[in-house]
Amino acid sequence: MIAVVDYGVGNLFSLMSSLRYLGLNCIVTNKEEDLLRAEKIILPGVGAFGDAAAKLKESGLWDTVIESAHKKPLLGICLGMQLLFEKSFEHGEYEGLKLISGMVMPLSADIHPSLKVPHMGWNRLEIVKDDPIFKYFENGEWVYYVHSYYAKDCRDGILGISEYDVKVPGLVRSSTGLIYGMQFHPEKSGDAGLRLLKAFSEIE
Amino acid sequence: MIGKRIIPCLDVKNGRVVKGVNFKDVQDMADPVEMAQYYYETGADELVFYDITASFEGRKLFTDVLRAVASVIFIPLTVGGGINSLEDFDTVLKCGADKVSVNSGAIKDPSLIHAAAKRYGSQCVVLSMDVKRVNGQFRVFANGGRIDTGMDALEWAKKGEALGAGEIVLNSIDTDGVRGGFDLPMLRKFGEIVEVPLIASGGAGKKEDFLELFQYDRIDAGLAAGVFHTKKIDIGELKKYLSENGVNIRI
Numbered sequence: 001m002i003a004v005v006d007y008g009v010g011n012l013f014s015l016m017s018s019l020r021y022l023g024l025n026c027i028v029t030n031k032e033e034d035l036l037r038a039e040k041i042i043l044p045g046v047g048a049f050g051d052a053a054a055k056l057k058e059s060g061l062w063d064t065v066i067e068s069a070h071k072k073p074l075l076g077i078c079l080g081m082q083l084l085f086e087k088s089f090e091h092g093e094y095e096g097l098k099l100i101s102g103m104v105m106p107l108s109a110d111i112h113p114s115l116k117v118p119h120m121g122w123n124r125l126e127i128v129k130d131d132p133i134f135k136y137f138e139n140g141e142w143v144y145y146v147h148s149y150y151a152k153d154c155r156d157g158i159l160g161i162s163e164y165d166v167k168v169p170g171l172v173r174s175s176t177g178l179i180y181g182m183q184f185h186p187e188k189s190g191d192a193g194l195r196l197l198k199a200f201s202e203i204e
Numbered sequence: 205m206i207g208k209r210i211i212p213c214l215d216v217k218n219g220r221v222v223k224g225v226n227f228k229d230v231q232d233m234a235d236p237v238e239m240a241q242y243y244y245e246t247g248a249d250e251l252v253f254y255d256i257t258a259s260f261e262g263r264k265l266f267t268d269v270l271r272a273v274a275s276v277i278f279i280p281l282t283v284g285g286g287i288n289s290l291e292d293f294d295t296v297l298k299c300g301a302d303k304v305s306v307n308s309g310a311i312k313d314p315s316l317i318h319a320a321a322k323r324y325g326s327q328c329v330v331l332s333m334d335v336k337r338v339n340g341q342f343r344v345f346a347n348g349g350r351i352d353t354g355m356d357a358l359e360w361a362k363k364g365e366a367l368g369a370g371e372i373v374l375n376s377i378d379t380d381g382v383r384g385g386f387d388l389p390m391l392r393k394f395g396e397i398v399e400v401p402l403i404a405s406g407g408a409g410k411k412e413d414f415l416e417l418f419q420y421d422r423i424d425a426g427l428a429a430g431v432f433h434t435k436k437i438d439i440g441e442l443k444k445y446l447s448e449n450g451v452n453i454r455i
Contacts, residue, residue: 017274021275021276122454163205
């Protein structure tokens with residue numbers, strides 16, 4: 001069973017639809033015991049980092065997510081991926097879950113001023129390091145992004161990037177363990193996105 | 205880099221796709237879910253649904269359709285038509301919409317753009333404008349293009365952007381339905397002053413029209429209804445053609 005963490009950030013309709021479409025057993029939950037008994041965890045999220053981090057703490061699941069991440073596969077999506085890092089500098093400075101090394105920084109500071117922020121739309125995901133998550137994915141397939149901040153200094157954690165003047169880490173993984181992050185929205189990335197979710201569901 | 209987008213637009217009334225539907229032998233294609241599925245499979249980058257019903261019952265049918273579509277279609281969905289309040293935003297977002305398009309509702313109350321951008325983020329708010337030339341001026345028309353508001357369309361676009369619209373759809377009434385190509389002279393005027401992504405609508409009749417459109421790099425997406433619904437243009441073939449001609453697009 002896949003537990004999708006519900007901590008009051010964003011809309012889980014599409015994500016749940018995509019998991020059900022794949023025939024996966026999944027639940028939306030804000031209960032600790034569900035995360036403990038789940039085989040895999042997905043941490044979604046849209047909005048601002050500080051607000052999301054505060055809500056995850058309020059839900060009482062912050063520590064449970066960290067502990068679970070060391071025992072079972074975890075996937076952070078969009079803001080949920082950014083939460084996996086050490087720190088974010090979105091409208092201030094906020095601590096992350098520190099499960100993957102790196103910082104979340106504004107895209108606008110690093111890209112050409114003519115490029116629009118948010119980085120929104122379809123972009124190619126180029127594989128930089130092979131991984132079981134790419135089991136059903138071909139190099140250079142398109143995925144759908146909507147974000148204004150991005151992960152920097154991820155060191156060895158980057159599995160896939162998309163070019164947007166800078167190399168945006170699209171798919172990351174912790175150097176040890178099965179903690180994954182997708183900056184794009186797999187639930188909005190058509191068939192390619194569904195195949196990435198399917199591969200995640202098979203990670204052991 | 206970000207690819208150009210091809211967006212079919214479906215007008216829904218009482219739970220069915222209307223206007224421009226001409227699938228003579230395939231009547232069922234007027235079912236919005238099947239039609240959305242068809243576009244999803246042929247490579248549409250995004251879908252737009254306009255609710256053109258006024259009644260409460262029609263509204264309910266529309267949200268049912270939206271929920272059904274969002275359960276089987278995994279690309280961004282934009283919803284418009286009759287969006288007048290934050291409650292309207294909330295309703296369609298909960299049914300699976302990713303972006304919400306405002307038109308007459310924002311003309312009546314421009315603060316709606318700001319309030320929605322603040323609550324859901326600019327990326328969620330699309331300002332849709334029906335524009336027509338009147339005495340040498342680009343004018344904003346309201347109520348599905350029927351009423352001349354007297355507002356200057358270029359000023360309205362700038363204002364909408366300043367209020368927080370994350371994207372602007374420009375529908376040229378002058379070229380809409382004519383199928384003689386997009387209104388590039390008009391689009392260029394807006395491209396010079398608008399910074400958010402611009403979606404061109406009105407006038408697409410053949411594949412070459414999209415190629416001509418995307419030669420102007422300020423345009424991010426091309427939107428059409430009839431030419432796709434009647435299968436005059438197949439989206440899969442269109443995107444292949446554009447890609448072969450150097451347009452950066454998902455195929």
